Amino acid sequence: MMKRVLVYLLCGLYGVLAKVKAQKGNYSVPVLDVISRQLIVDANQTLLLSCRGRWDLMWTYPSGVVKDQVRVEESRCGRTSHHYCSRLVVSQSRAQNTGLFHCRYRHRPQKQSSVYVYVTDSQQPFVEHPDISPDVLYLTEKQSLVIPCRVTHPNVTTTLVKFHLQSWSPDQRNITWNSRQGFTIQSPNYFHTGPFHCQTVVNGVTHQxxxxxxxRLVTNIMKVFLNGSNPVENLKGRRLVLNCTATAELNTRVTFRWSYPGKRNNTGIISRKIQNLRTHMLFYSILTIPKLKKTDRGLYTCRVSSGKNVKKTNVTVNVYDRPFIHLKPKNGSVLEVKAGQKLYRVARLKAFPKPEVIWLKDGRVAAEQCSRYHVDENSLIIRDVAEEDAGKYTVLVRIQEHGLQQNFTLTLVVNVSPRIGEKAVLVQDPGSVPRGSRQALHCTSHGVPRPFNTWFWHPCPPRGRPAAPRA
Structure with a gap:
């Protein structure tokens, strides 16, 4: 009883001094009937706080204060009753009531006054009861970590304990202590992960x-990819499935966001899956469009984020009305290429769905005739084109599931630069020949198309003069 009277007297004294102070101001912010920024109240006592201002007032208080404890008494006050007064009554105060109490204007909540109240309980020195379920805290690189084991008296000293094996006291550098906040680790690292609790000794009894x-929050996304080649092709009415896979470090958490043509109409269904491996994690986001429409064609983008780390990838989706086979020869059915060319594509074949393709050269399977022949994306590729590559090429195309079949024959002409055979052979000078005798001169040439030969005669110069240069 004496303690309760003492609280009333103290609050009353604070109230008188606060009113004297308020008379000198204009109440731009509400005025509490306290002088100090903190109050210390014993558990089970009634807490009284009074506030005065120019407009209607309201209170906010710690979440540990329950409605059954609280009563608010409001009145008009001042000489002409033009001020607003409010008194907060918290009955049977307890350790969980420790925290900030705010008095603020109802229509201007940013205008407020506050006081921190400690509700001291020797049986419960920590604000939160030790038996409640563990709280999960997230450690972020380059950000301080707060372990919020607040206490019910400003003079309580505590230690931070990990795994019941190692403890730390405040060093005022990397680890600091504040009775209103708890322990703050300024530069936490991987070592500061796991279970922690705070510990103190009151009257010879250890409390936790x-x-x-x-x-530990990790935001390192190593790579992101989409299944399938680019572009992805499908038929109208078929189902489209795109799997976006993100590879990230252990303990990483990622968020997926899709952008695609049918997103506004909610045509897609998204499912997720996580796979924990020994050295990393795999996150899957699977976008499914059950029945494709022509309007679903376009760019599909998968954006993966973790903290400030963002990676994205995209793919173009083509939607066709029906299956097809389409051959695009470069110059009709007769093609020309120059011998010596490093790479030549005989024709560009486009078909969907993927067809069965066989290329023939002069009636025989091309790939079996020469190692320089290679089928790539349904087209026949010839490497290091030679004269013997000329001939007739036939492509046999079939899409069996849709009953489509098409054959097409092309003629390939390999142009060869003309050459004179005698230039490659050392020809001896015939020397002098009898006058009036018959001599045979030979010129052997080869090329595609067939070259035309022309002879030129250069008479011998008169004696004593140098011979004219040969053409």
Missing amino acids: SRMYIVH
């Missing part, structure tokens, strides 16, 4: 706070 489990 609730358990805090520190989880």
